[in-house]
Amino acid sequence: MRSTVLSRRSVAIAAISLVAALGLAACGTQNTPSASSTGAGGTTDTGPTLSSGDVTLRVNWWGGDARVQRTNKAIDAFEAKYPNIHVTGEFSDWNGYWDKLATSVAGGNAPDVVQMDELYLASYAQRDTLYDLSKLSQLDTSQLDPGVVGLGKSNGTLDAMPISTTGFGIMVNDDALAQLGLTLPDTDTWTWDDLSAFAKKISDASGGSAVGISPMNNGYSLRLWARQHGEELFTDGKVSISTKTLAGFFQLALDWTKSGAAASASHQAEVASVALDQSDIATGKQVLSFTQATQISAYSAAAGDAKFSLVPIPTDDANKAPYGYLKPGMYWAVSAKSAHPAEAALFVNFMINDPDAGAILGTERGIPSNPKVVDAVSGSLSATEKIAADFDAKVAEHIGDAPEITPNGGSALDATIARYLQEVTFERQTPADAAKAFTAEIQDSIDSAS
Numbered sequence: 001m002r003s004t005v006l007s008r009r010s011v012a013i014a015a016i017s018l019v020a021a022l023g024l025a026a027c028g029t030q031n032t033p034s035a036s037s038t039g040a041g042g043t044t045d046t047g048p049t050l051s052s053g054d055v056t057l058r059v060n061w062w063g064g065d066a067r068v069q070r071t072n073k074a075i076d077a078f079e080a081k082y083p084n085i086h087v088t089g090e091f092s093d094w095n096g097y098w099d100k101l102a103t104s105v106a107g108g109n110a111p112d113v114v115q116m117d118e119l120y121l122a123s124y125a126q127r128d129t130l131y132d133l134s135k136l137s138q139l140d141t142s143q144l145d146p147g148v149v150g151l152g153k154s155n156g157t158l159d160a161m162p163i164s165t166t167g168f169g170i171m172v173n174d175d176a177l178a179q180l181g182l183t184l185p186d187t188d189t190w191t192w193d194d195l196s197a198f199a200k201k202i203s204d205a206s207g208g209s210a211v212g213i214s215p216m217n218n219g220y221s222l223r224l225w226a227r228q229h230g231e232e233l234f235t236d237g238k239v240s241i242s243t244k245t246l247a248g249f250f251q252l253a254l255d256w257t258k259s260g261a262a263a264s265a266s267h268q269a270e271v272a273s274v275a276l277d278q279s280d281i282a283t284g285k286q287v288l289s290f291t292q293a294t295q296i297s298a299y300s301a302a303a304g305d306a307k308f309s310l311v312p313i314p315t316d317d318a319n320k321a322p323y324g325y326l327k328p329g330m331y332w333a334v335s336a337k338s339a340h341p342a343e344a345a346l347f348v349n350f351m352i353n354d355p356d357a358g359a360i361l362g363t364e365r366g367i368p369s370n371p372k373v374v375d376a377v378s379g380s381l382s383a384t385e386k387i388a389a390d391f392d393a394k395v396a397e398h399i400g401d402a403p404e405i406t407p408n409g410g411s412a413l414d415a416t417i418a419r420y421l422q423e424v425t426f427e428r429q430t431p432a433d434a435a436k437a438f439t440a441e442i443q444d445s446i447d448s449a450s
Contacts, residue, residue, distance in 0.1 A: 047135040048342040053084065055343045060090045061115035062097035064276075066298065067364055074360045078350045085343050098411075105129050105335075112338040113347055116160045116331040119219065121152070122408040123449070124333070125159040131334040134158040136345035140353055148369050151328050151402060160331035161348055164366025167293045167326055167392045168220050170195075170213075174307040176284040180205045187311035189318040192252065195288075199261035202287045212261045213288040214268060214280070215253030217421055219413040220327055221290055221313075223403055225249050227323040228315055237407040237450075239443045243435040250424045250431035257425045265425035272418065276302035293391045294329060294366045297384040308384065310391040312398070322400035326392065329366025367392055409449025410442060 061071060068091055075087045090111060092100055098120065104110045110129065124130050133139050133152075139161065141149050152160040172184065182205060185194055199212025216225065223233045226241045229248075233241050256262035263271075263280070271280055280286035282303040291299070293310055300308050312319065332351060334344040351357050358373035363385045368374050381389065406413055420438045423429040429437065 047137055050138065050342045050346065051084070051340065054086065055084060055340050056086045056088060057113060057340060057343055057347060058088050058090060058111040059113040059347065060092075060097075060101065060111035062092055062094050063115075063364075064093075064298070066301070067091075070361050070364055074351060074357045077354075077356055077360060078347060081350070081354075082343075082346065085346070087347065108337060110335040110337055112335055112340060112344040114333050114335065115163075116333040118151075118328055118331075119406050119411045119413055121160055121331065121333075122154050122405055123411050125154040125157065126408045129336050130159040131336045131338065131341050131344075132157050132159070133161060133334065133345065133348075136334070136341055138342050138345035139349045143353055143370050143372055145371075147402065148328075151405075152331055154405060160333035161352055162328040162331055162369045163352060164294070164329035164363070164369055165326035165392070166329045166366040166388070167324065167395045168224060169291065169293055169310045169312055169391055169395065171281065171289045171291045171296055171299060172309045172311060173281055173284060173287050173289075173303070174309050176210060176287045176306075177202070179284075180210075180287070184311065187314075190314045191316050191318075192314045195314045196252075196256065196259070196261055199256065199288060200259050203260045210285050210287060211263045211280070212286070213256060214262050214286060214290075215256060215421060215425070216249070216290050217253075217414075217418050219406065219417065220292065222246075222249060222417060223325075224313065224323060227325075227400065227403070228317075228321075232403055234404045234407055234410070237404070237446065239439050239446070241439070243432065243439060246435035246438065247431040250421065250434050253421050254424050254427070254431060265422065265427075268425060269422055282306070292327065292329070292366075293388040294363050294385075296388050297364065297382060300384045308387070310387055312395055319398055322398050324395055324398045325400060325402050328369075363388060407446045407449075409446035412445065413442065416442060 059075070061067070063071070071091075072089060075089055079085065079087060101110070101114060105124070116124065134157070141161070148162050148165065149158065151162050152158055177184070180202060182202060185198055195213070202210065202212035216222070219233070222241070225248075226233045226245055229245045231241050231245055233239070253262070257265055257268070262268065263286070271278070276282055276298055279299070279302070281289040282299055284303075284306070290313070296308050296310060300306060315323070332348040334341055334348065338344050351361070352368075353370050353373065355373055355376035358368050358370070358376045359380060361368075362377055363381065367389055368377065416438060420429070420434045424431055424434050
């Protein structure tokens with residue numbers, strides 16, 4: 001399945017409106033939107049109806065303290081609006097979350113509402129563990145761009161609602177850069193060679209106290225690398241990136257590690273899973289870092305409110321060809337086994353469409369997927385949230401079609417990338433050998449799951 005992303009013009013309009021502070025949206029969320037307003041294909045079947053008695057929902061998400069606090073406040077607002085619906089929140093860190101969710105789903109005890117990630121969406125959807133949201137009239141999708149809604153589909157079924165979208169760029173520790181007396185090159189037209197040279201310049205100027213950058217290490221960055229080379233990571237549910245292009249991704253990491261533009265392989269391994277406040281970018285031991293745009297707020301807070309900025313990643317054609325896409329920050333999904341799917345859909349509707357919920361949640365999960373909520377939060381953004389919103393508007397002109405979602409069996413993509421990067425940077429495998437082995441491993445996993 002190939003979904004369609006927001007047009008470049010509509011992405012720019014939505015993101016720019018967030019920065020422009022157009023004021024609170026006037027409309028609220030209806031308790032029970034009609035089926036004709038759901039944007040779910042014009043069905044007249046209203047599906048499950050709301051209960052007149054008390055209902056308790058279990059809602060599960062991953063995230064740090066800031067997300068927990070904001071989500072709990074939004075839950076309080078939801079319960080105030082719908083007094084007969086009570087919500088029990090459950091949360092974990094990223095690693096523990098997926099183990100816990102897999103166990104609960106296998107045991108028939110899944111939460112009513114789950115926070116979902118693109119890496120796992122196809123896996124859960126194709127096992128029929130997620131409710132088809134197009135059958136729940138309590139969820140209004142009419143306010144969202146159809147391309148955004150499409151990012152929650154697998155095999156044509158609306159399995160999850162995108163909470164937000166976010167761009168991908170390079171975060172700059174401006175304070176650390178200023179202390180070294182350096183200024184960025186022209187990041188609107190810079191190439192990978194330009195970045196490599198500047199990262200090495202940072203390391204040299206620091207006298208060993210900091211490095212310039214760390215390698216790209218996840219599926220988002222690999223997809224963008226593939227697209228810059230005229231390829232896709234996945235096509236028709238298969239690994240389609242060439243071994244040559246993939247080897248180039250690994251070679252860049254090795255080059256930076258050996259030149260000193262990045263830290264040693266052993267140090268990269270040591271800090272791979274540290275808390276944000278202990279990360280090299282937050283402590284000033286690294287000046288540049290690849291990241292999703294909306295993570296800038298968390299890193300800034302972890303660094304004691306150090307000054308950070310965002311710039312586009314390099315290309316080899318001065319950004320002439322559109323290669324980017326806005327990744328759903330995450331999704332809300334409803335369990336297929338929920339005893340209260342109507343109320344669960346109403347919760348998802350509130351969290352995505354209600355301006356009051358949007359004002360509470362802000363951009364911590366990404367730029368809201370609903371343009372009216374974007375307007376609602378525009379006047380209350382922090383300085384770093386405005387940077388993230390402005391960045392997404394800046395890169396909108398480079399947005400192309402959305403890629404396929406990660407196929408079933410590919411949910412270990414990020415961990416597999418990180419593992420092969422270590423093999424390469426420790427020089428236990430060549431980039432070419434790692435590319436062949438990586439491709440075979442991911443494809444075998446996809447084939448085994450089908």
